Amino acid sequence: MLGLLLACCGGPAFAGVDASQYDAFWLWSGVQPQPLLARAKSLYILQGQIERAPRRQGGAVRFLAQGMSVPRLATHPGEIWLAYRAQTLEWPPEAYAVLLSQLRRWQLAGNAVVGIQIDFDARTRDLHHYVKFLRELRERLPKNYRLSITGLLDWAPNADPAVLNQLVGVVDELVIQTYQGRHTIANYSAYLPPTKHLQLPFKIGLVQYGKWQAPYFLEGLPLFRGYVVFLLNAPASPH
Amino acid sequence: MNRFALALLLLGTPLAHASFDDSECAPSLQLQAKGLDACSTQAFLSPSNDTRANLHWLLSDAGQPSLAGNPEKAEDQNALVPFALDQLFSVASPEAAPTDTPTEADTNSLSALIEKLGMSADYPDLSEAPSYASGEGSRQSSNNTDTTATFIAQLLAADLPEPERKRLAIQRLTLLQQEHPASEPQPLNFTGVQSIPGRQFATYLQGAAAFYDGDFSAAIARFTELTSSEQPWLKDTASYMVARSQLNAAQANAFDEYGYADLSKADQPALANAEAALQAYLASYPQGDYALSAKGLLRRVYWLQQDNVKLAAAYAEQLAEQDLNKRDSSLQQLTDEVDNKLFTSAQGVTNPMLLAVIDLKNMRSEEPLSKEQLQAQKPLFASEPDLYAYLLGAWHYYVGEVPAEALAVLPEATDDTILDHLHFSQQVVRGMALEEDGQWPAAQAHWLKLFKLTEQPIQLQQLQLALALNYEHSNQVEKIFAADSLITNSDWRAQVLSRVASPELLRRVANDGKVATAESITALSVLLYKDLLQGHYAAFKADLALVPEPVPEPLTQFVNAQGENDDGYTCPTPKETAAVLESEPGNAQALNCLGEFSRSHSLPLDGSPGEYALGGSKSQFPGERFDPLHGYQQIIANEKAPADDRAYALYRAINCYATSGYNHCNGDEIDKAVRKQWFSTLKRQYANSTWAQSLKYYW
Numbered sequence: 003m004l005g006l007l008l009a010c011c012g013g014p015a016f017a018g019v020d021a022s023q024y025d026a027f028w029l030w031s032g033v034q035p036q037p038l039l040a041r042a043k044s045l046y047i048l049q050g051q052i053e054r055a056p057r058r059q060g061g062a063v064r065f066l067a068q069g070m071s072v073p074r075l076a077t078h079p080g081e082i083w084l085a086y087r088a089q090t091l092e093w094p095p096e097a098y099a100v101l102l103s104q105l106r107r108w109q110l111a112g113n114a115v116v117g118i119q120i121d122f123d124a125r126t127r128d129l130h131h132y133v134k135f136l137r138e139l140r141e142r143l144p145k146n147y148r149l150s151i152t153g154l155l156d157w158a159p160n161a162d163p164a165v166l167n168q169l170v171g172v173v174d175e176l177v178i179q180t181y182q183g184r185h186t187i188a189n190y191s192a193y194l195p196p197t198k199h200l201q202l203p204f205k206i207g208l209v210q211y212g213k214w215q216a217p218y219f220l221e222g223l224p225l226f227r228g229y230v231v232f233l234l235n236a237p238a239s240p241h
Numbered sequence: 242m243n244r245f246a247l248a249l250l251l252l253g254t255p256l257a258h259a260s261f262d263d264s265e266c267a268p269s270l271q272l273q274a275k276g277l278d279a280c281s282t283q284a285f286l287s288p289s290n291d292t293r294a295n296l297h298w299l300l301s302d303a304g305q306p307s308l309a310g311n312p313e314k315a316e317d318q319n320a321l322v323p324f325a326l327d328q329l330f331s332v333a334s335p336e337a338a339p340t341d342t343p344t345e346a347d348t349n350s351l352s353a354l355i356e357k358l359g360m361s362a363d364y365p366d367l368s369e370a371p372s373y374a375s376g377e378g379s380r381q382s383s384n385n386t387d388t389t390a391t392f393i394a395q396l397l398a399a400d401l402p403e404p405e406r407k408r409l410a411i412q413r414l415t416l417l418q419q420e421h422p423a424s425e426p427q428p429l430n431f432t433g434v435q436s437i438p439g440r441q442f443a444t445y446l447q448g449a450a451a452f453y454d455g456d457f458s459a460a461i462a463r464f465t466e467l468t469s470s471e472q473p474w475l476k477d478t479a480s481y482m483v484a485r486s487q488l489n490a491a492q493a494n495a496f497d498e499y500g501y502a503d504l505s506k507a508d509q510p511a512l513a514n515a516e517a518a519l520q521a522y523l524a525s526y527p528q529g530d531y532a533l534s535a536k537g538l539l540r541r542v543y544w545l546q547q548d549n550v551k552l553a554a555a556y557a558e559q560l561a562e563q564d565l566n567k568r569d570s571s572l573q574q575l576t577d578e579v580d581n582k583l584f585t586s587a588q589g590v591t592n593p594m595l596l597a598v599i600d601l602k603n604m605r606s607e608e609p610l611s612k613e614q615l616q617a618q619k620p621l622f623a624s625e626p627d628l629y630a631y632l633l634g635a636w637h638y639y640v641g642e643v644p645a646e647a648l649a650v651l652p653e654a655t656d657d658t659i660l661d662h663l664h665f666s667q668q669v670v671r672g673m674a675l676e677e678d679g680q681w682p683a684a685q686a687h688w689l690k691l692f693k694l695t696e697q698p699i700q701l702q703q704l705q706l707a708l709a710l711n712y713e714h715s716n717q718v719e720k721i722f723a724a725d726s727l728i729t730n731s732d733w734r735a736q737v738l739s740r741v742a743s744p745e746l747l748r749r750v751a752n753d754g755k756v757a758t759a760e761s762i763t764a765l766s767v768l769l770y771k772d773l774l775q776g777h778y779a780a781f782k783a784d785l786a787l788v789p790e791p792v793p794e795p796l797t798q799f800v801n802a803q804g805e806n807d808d809g810y811t812c813p814t815p816k817e818t819a820a821v822l823e824s825e826p827g828n829a830q831a832l833n834c835l836g837e838f839s840r841s842h843s844l845p846l847d848g849s850p851g852e853y854a855l856g857g858s859k860s861q862f863p864g865e866r867f868d869p870l871h872g873y874q875q876i877i878a879n880e881k882a883p884a885d886d887r888a889y890a891l892y893r894a895i896n897c898y899a900t901s902g903y904n905h906c907n908g909d910e911i912d913k914a915v916r917k918q919w920f921s922t923l924k925r926q927y928a929n930s931t932w933a934q935s936l937k938y939y940w
Contacts, residue, residue, distance in 0.1 A: 035501050050374045067374035070500045078498075099372045106420050107371070107381075189905060 018211035019186075019231060026205070026230040028085065031069050033233050046083045046119050046150075046230060047073075049104055052097050053089035063090055065100045072104075076112030083150060084108065084115060088122040091135040098142050105147065117148030117174065124154070126161040133168045140172050148174040152207065155180060155187055158196035170202045177230050181209035184234060191217060203227045210234045266325040270733065270855035272707055273673050275605050275639050281323035284703045285666035286631065288605035288639050291326050292584045292598050293576045296560075298662035299594045299628075304563055305572060319732040321702045351390045357397060358410055371420050376574075380489060381421050384453055389417045395474050396442065405439040408432070412446050421453035441470050448482060457490035481531040484518035488538055491515050492545055507545040516542045533569035544582050549589030556583055557592035593625040600632055609640045631667045634674070644674035660694050665703075668694075672707055681715040692727060705730050706855065713737065713858050719746050733855055734760060739767050739846035740856035744780065747862075748787070757789045762796065769799045770844055773815055774835070775864030778823040785816060798842050803834065809931055810889050812837050829876045829886035836869030836893065870897055870906040877919065884927060891923040892932035898940035916940070 021027065021036070026044035039045065048069035055064050068087070075082065084104060101118065108115045120139070124132040140149055153176045157166065169176065178197065180190045186209060187193075194217050197204065203225045208214050209232045220226055266280030274281070274289045282294045355361060373382045392413050396406050412429045419427065429450055431443040448463030464486060467479035491511035496502055519535045519542065526532055536559070543552040556579045562568050570578065583590070587599045596618065603610040615636055622629035634651035637643055651671045654660065660668060668691055675684035688708045695701060709728045712720045721728045721737055728734065738747060742764070751765035765787055772781035788796050803812035812818065812834035821831040851857045876882050876890035897906035898916060920939035927933045 035497075035499060039499070065374045067377035071378050073500050074498045096372065100374050103369075103372045103420070104374070106369070107379075110420050110422060110424055191903065192905065 019208045019214050021210045021231045021233060024208070024229050024231045025080075026228060028207075028230060028232045029069070030232070032235070034235050036233065040078070042078075042080045044081045044083065044230070045078075046085045049084045049086060050100070051087040051089065052093060054092070063092055063094055063097065065097050072107050072111045073113060074111050075114070078114065080114075081116040082108070082113050083117050083119045083148075085119040085121060088120055091122065091131060093135075098139075102142070102144075105144075115147070117150055118143065119150035119152065119177070121152045126154075126157060129157070129161050129165045130168075133165060133172070136169065136172050150175045150177060152176075153178045153204075155190060155193045158200060159193055163199065167201050173202060175227060176200070176202055176204040177207045178204060179207040179232075180214065181207065181212050181232065184209060184212075186212035186214070191215070194220070197226075198223060200225055205230050207232065268320065268323040268325065270323070270706060270710075270736065270850065271853045271857075272669070272703075272710060273677075273853065277605055278323075279326045282326055282329065283669075284322045284697075284699045285662065285669040286597075286601060286635070287666075288601045288635070290601070291580075292602050293580050294326060294329055295598045295601050296576050296579070296594070297329055298666070299597065300560060300572070300576075302661045302663055303561065303594070305560075319730050321699045322706070351386045351393070354390055354393045354397065355410070355414075358393070358407055360407060360410065367414070367418055369420075370418050380485075381453055384417060384421065384449075386417070389413055395472075399438050399442070399472060401439050401442075402436060405434045405436060408434055409439065409442050409446065412443075416446065416450055416453070421450075422455050426450075426454060438472055441467060441472060441475055445475055445479065448479070448486075452482065452486055452489070455493075457486045457493070460486040461490070477526055477529055478531070480518075480522050480525065481529070481535060484515055484522050484535065485538065487511060487515035487518055488542060492541075495545065504545060504547050509546065512542055512546055516546075533567070537569040540578075540582070549583065549586065550591070552583055553590040553592055553595055557595060560594070591621050593622045593628055596621060597625075597628055597632055601635070604636065604639050610636065612636060612641065627667070628663055631663060631670070634667060634670050638670050638674050638677070642677075644677040647671070647674040648678065654691065654694055656690075656693075658694065659696065660691075660700070665691075665695060665700055669703070669707065672711075676711065676714070681711065685711050685715065689727070702730065706733070709733055709737070709855055710853075713741065713855065718742060718858075718861065719749075722746065722750055731760065735763050736846055736850075736856040738764050739844055740849065741858055741860055742767065743861035744768060744772070744777070744863075748784065751784075751787050757793060762793050766795050766799075767844060769796070770842070771862045771864070771866075773799070773819060774839060774867045775862060776867070777864060778819040781819045782816060782823075798838075803837055803841075806837060806841075808889070808892070810837065810885075827875060827879065829879065829882035829890065832872040832876055833886055833889055833893070835867055836872045839867055839869050868907050870894060870904075870909065877922075885930065888923060888927035888930040888932050891919050891927070892930075892936060895919050895923070895936065895939045902940045 022038055025042055026046070027039065027042050028046045028048070029039070030048045050068050051066045053064060053066065055062055069085075084101075086101065105115060105118070120136070122132060136149065136151065143149060149172070151169075151173050155178060157176075158178065180186055190213075198219060200223075205227045206214075206220070207230045211234060268281040269278065271281075272283065274287075276289060277291065278289050279291055282290050284298075286295050286298055352361070367386075370386075371381060371384065373379065373385070393410050396409055396413075399406075401409070408431065412431065415427055415429065429443075429446055431440075431446075434440060434443050444463050444466055448460045448467070451457070451459035451463060461483055464479040464482040467475050468483065470476045470479065491508045491514075493508075495504060495507040516539065519539050522529065522535050523532060529535075536555070540552060540555045543555060556575070559568055559570075559575055560579070568575065579595070583595065584599055584602060587596060587603070590596050590599060600610055600615065600618070615632060619629060622632075630650055630652065634647045637647035637650065641647075647670060651667050651674070653671070654664070654668050658664070668687070672684050672687045672691070675681075675687055685708070688704055688711055691704050692701065695704070705728050709721055709730075712718060712728075718737060718741055720726065721734060738750060738760070742750075747764045747768040751761050751768055753761055765784070768784055769781060769788075771777070772784055785799065788800060792800050799815055802814045805811040810833065812830075815838060818831045818834045818838070821828045822835065825831070846856070849857050849860075873890040873894040876887055877894060879887070882890070895916060897904050904911065916939050920936075923930075923933045923936065
């Protein structure tokens with residue numbers, strides 16, 4: 003049985019990820035308000051999913067609203083990112099129009115939006131397509147907005163470094179997710195050493211109540227930019 | 242351990258997507274869980290189902306489109322049930338999801354109208370006009386190309402001087418062009434609009450601008466002026482917009498800066514006005530353009546008023562409506578809405594269907610519905626006695642946990658009634674209660690009988706699962722593979738073969754028939770794997786004779802020599818390794834090679850999915866699975882082991898801790914001093930080996 007984390011051997015306790023120890027969060031649909039939102043330095047707020055409708059419903063690419071309505075966070079101290087889940091990269095012009103329109107709406111309501119984040123689970127062998135999509139998105143995004151993407155845990159070890167490096171200058175940060183669904187990936191620590199070779203700024207994504215012990219080298223990496231915690235409502239059932 | 246507690250630990254597992262996504266779940270193959278499991282929706286009413294699924298089953302009994310009617314559209318025919326929640330609507334009858342994003346078609350109809358006005362070269366730039374995601378909640382979303390086209394069509398139909406018509410159209414387009422509330426609102430300009438109808442259209446646009454910019458009292462004032470207009474469209478629309486503006490005003494303070502609701506802050510007097518205005522609109526315009534919308538807005542009023550009685554009645558009415566033209570939302574939107582807005586509390590809910598769904602949800606809560614509370618509801622189910630009987634039976638099974646009481650209230654199925662979802666649910670709970678009561682043969686007969694009482698593929702598959710679980714848990718696994726077995730689901734049969742089957746059963750299935758099938762190959766693959774890795778070396782050699790010619794791909798691993806691996810260690814065929822271990826259990830090379838086999842090959846389905854799931858009972862294949870690290874430790878303890886073999890064992894053992902310092906081989910706690918000792922032994926005693934040379938660290 004793989005991936006058993008031991009309580010032995012020194013190091014910080016393995017109690018679940020305590021969100022109050024962090025300052026950057028993902029906020030998805032249906033999450034109850036938590037006091038730590040008010041002091042967050044960064045909030046990644048889900049706003050939509052771009053997907054292909056099933057064939058029996060026409061098969062067109064559609065942009066589904068998700069997450070909260072436009073809030074009024076003018077007095078919030080932190081940076082706000084609008085997060086979008088992409089199930090497809092074949093975006094019609096209307097999809098870009100909606101995204102840009104949402105950015106304008108958020109700004110008009112006084113929210114300090116600094117950029118957008120795309121959450122697309124690209125397989126490592128399809129990364130070059132993803133890079134092409136991101137280049138185009140970057141062109142269409144007004145220059146004052148940053149572009150963040152999430153990444154799968156196996157990109158750093160398994161992706162072609164030449165392709166990953168093409169993200170430099172296109173994407174402002176990569177957030178590597180150590181969890182699937184609501185649970186930390188077993189054996190996550192084995193995937194982390196190759197982050198030493200990343201050439202773009204990156205963060206590590208954790209799930210609230212999940213597991214995390216930082217490898218010794220992480221804080222020392224010049225491109226490491228900290229953590230983002232995915233907020234849940236209540237402790238997930240044990241795995 | 243309480244079976245529900247254990248079941249809670251073993252719910253279906255969300256996979257794949259990093260961010261939570263219901264669509265890639267692995268369902269848990271069991272029936273009797275009580276805790277919410279969005280990955281394992283059952284085809285019967287159950288506390289473990291999401292409220293929307295339970296509602297769906299009851300709605301389909303009432304004549305709404307049913308998942309049960311379209312299973313042939315499911316992507317995986319072997320996985321109709323249990324299923325992930327999001328499939329609930331993707332397989333059921335399609336109602337096209339509305340889109341709020343303007344398409345080329347919308348813009349074209351607007352352009353056509355603008356051309357009719359003779360203005361094609363001359364209208365505002367719409368490239369930054371707002372556009373909305375589908376389902377985006379915002380009052381601004383009704384400021385779109387569709388509503389603009391409607392307004393302009395009205396201008397074209399009205400008796401207006403041409404310049405006024407154009408002026409008004411341009412102002413409407415100006416309104417469309419910007420996000421609202423705008424940071425620098427462009428004031429509307431009605432210069433030259435003098436005629437009475439013209440001024441009325443202008444008043445309308447002023448009202449609309451005020452509405453979109455959030456000045457509701459101004460909007461109410463403008464629209465109220467138009468409720469006596471002789472222009473029928475203006476009168477109709479303005480009446481509706483008065484009500485809509487009042488609703489928006491009433492809720493203006495009810496949401497905090499994040500958009501979270503605090504209903505105590507809704508303006509109740511204003512809500513009462515909005516309610517009256519909406520009712521008045523519906524009375525005047527029962528078939529009006531906005532009648533359906535007004536109905537939907539009334540639900541919002543009731544929600545803001547926290548009036549469950551009115552809210553539940555409104556949902557019951559809409560959910561019973563089968564004419565799509567009389568519903569303001571698709572069935573999916575409606576069930577999502579009732580789920581979000583009503584199902585938190587049973588208070589005030591008298592509709593039996595909605596109450597039943599809430600009751601089922603309460604049965605899984607930490608403080609479940611009490612028997613007294615359920616009994617007190619009996620009068621509300623006077624028109625639905627069978628539904629009430631089901632709820633009582635479910636309560637006794639899931640909450641009271643006295644199966645005999647469940648059996649007392651749930652009727653036995655008669656031989657000639659085809660079962661709808663409710664009655665199917667009664668019978669499934671009966672079957673589970675029989676088993677919980679220890680009546681396994683009676684339960685088996687019960688499941689077999691039910692196969693004849695349904696024609697729905699999803700229910701038939703549910704029964705296959707029930708029967709398979711019954712066979713497995715009453716120690717009759719071989720019946721699953723009998724010639725006349727009703728359990729034909731190949732994935733489920735593979736689960737049982739891989740996790741539970743005895744060597745005898747595997748051998749029988751592997752040998753079944755003249756031609757190799759996918760199943761016989763799976764059975765042989767599992768047999769050979771466990772023979773080899775659970776210490777049955779003689780059996781392994783004998784069972785190799787069952788491998789057909791030409792050797793199917795999944796079986797080549799048992800036949801071919803392993804050869805040299807990436808670390809330069811060479812192994813013979815598994816047959817030779819087994820032969821050595823049969824007579825010499827401590828042989829170093831053979832132990833290493835068994836370890837190599839284990840490291841590089843695994844069974845696709847292995848381990849236990851949980852005691853109550855299919856394939857979760859104790860495996861009937863004897864012997865403990867070989868642990869490579871124990872093998873290495875055995876070699877390391879033997880100082881007389883051949884140099885290369887011992888060096889390799891040390892190398893492999895040390896690597897169990899690479900690179901994070903955790904034992905990812907078998908999780909055993911081994912003192913760091915011991916690992917250090919391995920490292921120095923390797924470096925000192927076997928300095929010339931490639932492994933000593935290549936290994937720079939230990940962990």
